Amino acid sequence: MRIPESIKKFADIFSELPGIGPRQAVRLAFYLVYKGGGITEEAARAIKNLGEIKICKQCFFISTTEDLLCDICRDKNRNQKVIAVVEKDTDLISLENTGKFNGRYLILGDLRRKGILESDQKLKLQALKDWIKTLPEGSSAGSGQAEEIIIAVNPTSVGNLNATSIAEELKPFTKKITRLGIGIPSGGEIEFADADTLGSALERRG
Amino acid sequence: MRIPESIKKFADIFSELPGIGPRQAVRLAFYLVYKGGGITEEAARAIKNLGEIKICKQCFFISTTEDLLCDICRDKNRNQKVIAVVEKDTDLISLENTGKFNGRYLILGDLRRKGILESDQKLKLQALKDWIKTLPEGSSAGSGQAEEIIIAVNPTSVGNLNATSIAEELKPFTKKITRLGIGIPSGGEIEFADADTLGSALERRG
Numbered sequence: 001m002r003i004p005e006s007i008k009k010f011a012d013i014f015s016e017l018p019g020i021g022p023r024q025a026v027r028l029a030f031y032l033v034y035k036g037g038g039i040t041e042e043a044a045r046a047i048k049n050l051g052e053i054k055i056c057k058q059c060f061f062i063s064t065t066e067d068l069l070c071d072i073c074r075d076k077n078r079n080q081k082v083i084a085v086v087e088k089d090t091d092l093i094s095l096e097n098t099g100k101f102n103g104r105y106l107i108l109g110d111l112r113r114k115g116i117l118e119s120d121q122k123l124k125l126q127a128l129k130d131w132i133k134t135l136p137e138g139s140s141a142g143s144g145q146a147e148e149i150i151i152a153v154n155p156t157s158v159g160n161l162n163a164t165s166i167a168e169e170l171k172p173f174t175k176k177i178t179r180l181g182i183g184i185p186s187g188g189e190i191e192f193a194d195a196d197t198l199g200s201a202l203e204r205r206g
Numbered sequence: 207m208r209i210p211e212s213i214k215k216f217a218d219i220f221s222e223l224p225g226i227g228p229r230q231a232v233r234l235a236f237y238l239v240y241k242g243g244g245i246t247e248e249a250a251r252a253i254k255n256l257g258e259i260k261i262c263k264q265c266f267f268i269s270t271t272e273d274l275l276c277d278i279c280r281d282k283n284r285n286q287k288v289i290a291v292v293e294k295d296t297d298l299i300s301l302e303n304t305g306k307f308n309g310r311y312l313i314l315g316d317l318r319r320k321g322i323l324e325s326d327q328k329l330k331l332q333a334l335k336d337w338i339k340t341l342p343e344g345s346s347a348g349s350g351q352a353e354e355i356i357i358a359v360n361p362t363s364v365g366n367l368n369a370t371s372i373a374e375e376l377k378p379f380t381k382k383i384t385r386l387g388i389g390i391p392s393g394g395e396i397e398f399a400d401a402d403t404l405g406s407a408l409e410r411r412g
Binding site: 003004006009010014017018019020026027028029030031032033034038039040042044045049050051052053062064071088089 | 208209210212213215216219220223224225226230232233234235236237238239240244245246247248249250251252253254255256257258259261268270277294295296299
């Protein structure tokens, strides 16, 4: 049957977005049409404004300023010699929400193939190494070395493999390499914890 | 942590859409920001164009023309005296895709409460009745009567209850009231069919 061109066009674009399939894209289009009341104008404006957001040249998080640095990389009160390597911007936000990290980040992007980094991820690591080399000599860290790099990727099989190769690459540039602690999630039950998790929780008891 | 206003605004609007929660809305925002390459412009344009789609004044399907009639209601080759009452526009599209229906439709909107129609759904039924009254006297149907009304709502408990009350309302305005046939889905297995479905499939064998 003949579907209006504007609905087809909408469905084409939105079915490409993560978590939205062709069926839901059409459903969304109809929803927006029937909802009315200026919602299409408002949604269009919201999307357009996203286009004005920049990417931080240091950590690749979002930045809204002209100097292309994000709020975290620009913050003089944060210890720039402690760097957390994360996969996604949402991981960064989760870590920030703990209020317990005062370093900077590097957003690598989704790790896909086991232990093999995409070419843009290699470039990002190289940018981090180059940046670390420019670090001033301090009392707590030698010239051109970070104090600590936390490889904050998921403790999954893909994450673990990649973490090893990332650690290998960054080892010459930091005094210490760590990963996030594995243990029973707060509110979780011992009964449902696997042996790996429980073993690690035992080792890290305190 | 401080999230840019434009991402917050996007997430506010898109988390209200069906099937998109607050978490996915933020994920979509980041996806669009990182994707770049004019995708925000393109998506904004696609949504804005949706705002230009009208609603058919007869069946409440989408219409792109100024006379506020959809392609189906305007089509002189279709039997306007056979009317399928559906819940959603996507149901209409599914029926159209069978190529086996040549009447017109009435889109009622989602049936929510058991057996009780929303006030706008009552208005839609009233509009249908008023429209049927204006039908010219024909050989196959008496004055002001439809030939057949198919209550094409889902054969669920909510759908069944509503179908009964809709049928009650429309009975004086049509020669025949029907519902879609219940049976084993094409490609389905008898083993997994419930008793209701299988019983109906037996009755409708042929």
